[in-house]
Amino acid sequence: MIDSIQIICERHSGSNWFAKLLEQSFPNIQVNDLEKHWFINEYKLKHFLETSYSPIKKMKQHCINRGINFNTFNNITTDNVLTIILTRNVYDWVLGMKRDPHHFKNKQEISNMSVSDFIKMDWNNVRDINEFSVPVENVIDLRTKKYLNWFKYIPTYCKNVEVISYESLLNKYIDVLVYLSNKYNFSINNIYQDYKILDKKKNQSIYFNPSLIEKYYSKKDLFFIEKYIKLELEKNLSY
Secondary structure (H helix, E strand, O other), rough: OOOEEEEEOOOOOOOOHHHHHHHOOOOOOHHHHHHHOOOOOOHHHHHHHHHHOHHHHHHHHHHHHOOOOOHOOOOOOHHHEEEEEEEEOHHHHHHHHHOOOOOOOOOHHHHHHHHHHHHHHHOOOOHHHHHHHHHOOOOOHHHHHEEEEHHHHHHHOOOOOEEEEHHHHHHHHHHHHHHHHHHOOOOOOOOOHHHHHHHHHOOOOOOOOOHHHHOOHHHHHHHHHHHOOOHHHHHOOOO
């Protein structure tokens, strides 16, 4: 029986909003989106799923705030955890990373850059890529290698896995929640609905408005991006 959900995704993929939706919709399910952005290996994945969630102190407070017995999480196994890989299309995701490049030393420098310079910038001084010494050439390469890393390890070691796109949530998040409820027998609560916010996000999205791509990317930029994405991977993700 699934009693907890672990979200794994890149930054700027809607995970904070999605985690709140899950918590509101499935009050009996523990939602964990801590340490969600990193490259993983077998050890780290087991750390996510088979021990007390990390960081311990933050998770204890999370349980206290919700009136949950923390000790019930000391023996979590992959049998009772649903792991969700949350994805986002590369063009909107890059713009999100440029607006707020987490863990980068000089954010003002990034905000003053053109998109062309940003996608070509050396990404090797960003904390993300140092944990397992994964060589990354640029921000596009970072996203591609993380996705490949997750799809290598997660289906191997996790019994229950779902791949959900940020775009599917923007489009019909209620359908996604109902799907999860039906498949995993989650008791569903009243679902919060705010279509005005969703419509605003969709109107600003290149995925939903392809003509916007010319506003942000030159033809050379698009060619550069295509060099570093894996077309088969993007196709499998419905991008």
